[in-house]
Amino acid sequence: xxxxxxxxxxxxxxxxxxxxxxxxxxxxxxxxxxxxxxxxxxxxxxxxxxxxxxxxxxxxxxxxxxxxxxxxxxxxxxxxxxxxxxxxxxxxxxxxxxxxxxxxxxxxxxxxxxxxxxxxxxxxxxxxxxxxxxxxxxxxxxxxxxxxxxxxxxxxxxxxxxxxxxxxxxxxxxxxxxxxxxxxxxxxxxxxxxxxxxxxxxxxxxxxxxxxxxxxxxxxxxxxxxxxxxxxxxxxxxxxxxxxxxxxxxxxxxxxxxxxxxxxxxxxxxxxxxxxxxxxxxxxxxxxxxxxxxxxxxxxxxxxxxxxxxxxxxxxxxxxxxxxxxxxxxxxxxxxxxxxxxxxxxxxxxxxxxxxxxxxxxxxxxxxxxxxxxxxxxxxxxxxxxxxxxxxxxxxxxxxxxxxx
Numbered sequence: 001x002x003x004x005x006x007x008x009x010x011x012x013x014x015x016x017x018x019x020x021x022x023x024x025x026x027x028x029x030x031x032x033x034x035x036x037x038x039x040x041x042x043x044x045x046x047x048x049x050x051x052x053x054x055x056x057x058x059x060x061x062x063x064x065x066x067x068x069x070x071x072x073x074x075x076x077x078x079x080x081x082x083x084x085x086x087x088x089x090x091x092x093x094x095x096x097x098x099x100x101x102x103x104x105x106x107x108x109x110x111x112x113x114x115x116x117x118x119x120x121x122x123x124x125x126x127x128x129x130x131x132x133x134x135x136x137x138x139x140x141x142x143x144x145x146x147x148x149x150x151x152x153x154x155x156x157x158x159x160x161x162x163x164x165x166x167x168x169x170x171x172x173x174x175x176x177x178x179x180x181x182x183x184x185x186x187x188x189x190x191x192x193x194x195x196x197x198x199x200x201x202x203x204x205x206x207x208x209x210x211x212x213x214x215x216x217x218x219x220x221x222x223x224x225x226x227x228x229x230x231x232x233x234x235x236x237x238x239x240x241x242x243x244x245x246x247x248x249x250x251x252x253x254x255x256x257x258x259x260x261x262x263x264x265x266x267x268x269x270x271x272x273x274x275x276x277x278x279x280x281x282x283x284x285x286x287x288x289x290x291x292x293x294x295x296x297x298x299x300x301x302x303x304x305x306x307x308x309x310x311x312x313x314x315x316x317x318x319x320x321x322x323x324x325x326x327x328x329x330x331x332x333x334x335x336x337x338x339x340x341x342x343x344x345x346x347x348x349x350x351x352x353x354x355x356x357x358x359x360x361x362x363x364x365x366x367x368x369x370x371x372x373x374x375x376x377x378x379x380x381x382x383x384x385x386x387x388x389x390x391x392x393x394x395x396x397x398x399x400x401x402x403x404x405x
Contacts, residue, residue: 014093015101015233016129017041017136020112022150022179023143029218030141030187031105036223037231040064041101042092046085048109048161051078056109056161058084062092069095081110082118082163086129089119093132101136108175111160111167112138113182113242118163120239135238137184137230144188144195144202150176151205151290154314173311177291180206182245185230187216204259208361209291211255244336248305248320249295251342252359265367267374269356270348271384272299276395277377284373286310288365294358295320299379299391301399308358317398324353 019034021027031043042064051057059076062069069092077084085104092102106112120135122128150172157169170178180186186206190199196219203217218224229235244250254266275298286292292310296317304319324331324343332340343353360370383390 012100013134014098014132015136016089016104016133017101017231018104018106018112018116018138019141020106020108020110020138020179020183021141021143022108022176023146026141026143026146026187026189027105027107029189029220030139031103033187033218033224033226034103034139034231037226038101038103040099041103042099043103043105044085044088044092045105046081046110047107048081049076053078054166055079056081060085060088062088064099065092065095066097080164081161082115086119086123086126089129089133090127093129098132102133108179109158109160111162112179113246114162114167117239117242117246121163134233136232137234138182139185139187139226139230140179140183142180142186142188142202142206144190144199147176147180147202148198152312154312170309170316171311171314173314174309174316177209177293177311181210181293183210183213184234185214185216185227186210187218187224187226189218189220191220201260201262204262205290205361207259208255208262208264211253240337244338247336247339248307249335249339249342249353251338252294252357254359261363262361263365264359264361265365265370267294267356267358267360267371269375269378270351270354272297272302272354272379272391273356273374273377274299274379274383274394275398278374279397281373281377282315285360285370286313286315287369289360289362289370291361292358294356296356296358297323297354298396298398299383300394300396302354302388302391319399326352 017034019027019030021030035041042062045061047059048056049059055078057076057078058081092098120129153172156172158172158175159166159169160175188199188203190196199217203215207215214227214229216224216226252266255264273296289310290312292308294308296306296308298306301319303322305321305323307318307320309316322331346355347353
């Protein structure tokens with residue numbers, strides 16, 4: 001008797017982990033460390049090359065599979081990266097001899113979280129990755145020399161691919177910071193005593209950029225011992241958490257204390273910021289800051305969340321959608337559960353969700369100086385009393401024709 005599909009035993013789901021690196025060497029070393037702990041895993045390595053008509057050539061190399069599977073996946077195709085990689089993963093998931101784990105090795109030119117959200121999104125007619133896979137952690141391998149060169153580089157722009165298109169240009173410093181901030185585990189590699197000393201400082205900085213992720217330093221003498229969480233299914237709803245990390249209004253995670261001079265400062269305020277006085281405060285507020293991340297409530301743009309992204313001396317302010325309103329349920333439904341919870345917690349009967357929150361990370365930061373400079377940019381009681389029409393007329397040195405700074 002033929003068993004119904006519902007009665008058939010479902011094949012075990014495959015653990016899909018993601019590895020990125022700020023250099024090919026750092027990515028390769030981390031893949032090797034994962035394979036040392038899980039030698040039966042297959043590796044799907046992806047690289048991108050310039051292609052015609054605005055899409056890249058997506059090169060894939062499959063390791064660990066039989067010859068037929070390797071030949072099927074190891075080729076180049078032009079198109080949207082998430083579509084091409086997704087078809088490879090679905091083919092692996094349907095294979096007769098499936099692995100227990102797949103390591104997806106991504107290049108620097110992919111913007112990890114937007115790419116993963118598009119990769120996991122269910123598409124009509126082609127099935128879902130969730131049928132075959134469970135989400136493993138996002139791991140980042142960091143070469144300390146490359147990281148320090150990139151985090152200081154604010155004059156060169158790069159464009160990274162999400163699932164379908166290339167993002168707006170960002171500085172190399174911004175790209176380097178984001179790569180460490182989105183990871184669930186970070187491994188900092190070093191191959192010499194001098195590089196080892198640099199790695200200690202880089203590790204201290206990364207602990208403040210991403211305080212939730214376990215951090216491993218590896219001197220190359222023997223395989224790094226990865227934390228157990230780096231080798232198993234994540235304990236959170238991946239799509240929900242990835243979306244929350246990309247939300248323009250996030251919950252600050254401030255690392256306490258200072259190590260090797262690296263520290264973090266949180267500035268929070270519950271009244272609008274005067275754009276002209278904010279511009280005057282920047283030279284003081286950004287002194288010694290390596291990374292700044294958060295959002296603003298600008299007095300002359302009261303309907304828009306304005307994101308703050310600074311890396312080194314470069315600051316980008318960008319309008320990133322509306323604030324949540326009590327009488328707009330469609331706005332609440334479109335954002336992450338984390339943001340809805342935070343909005344409810346901080347809700348003001350008059351101003352609603354609106355508030356300023358920025359986390360600054362850097363060397364020997366003076367918290368009183370930073371907060372004092374930014375507090376001086378807030379509207380005074382007298383300016384608040386003048387009302388919205390007066391705020392809208394405030395001089396704006398940051399935006400022209402709604403473009404980002």
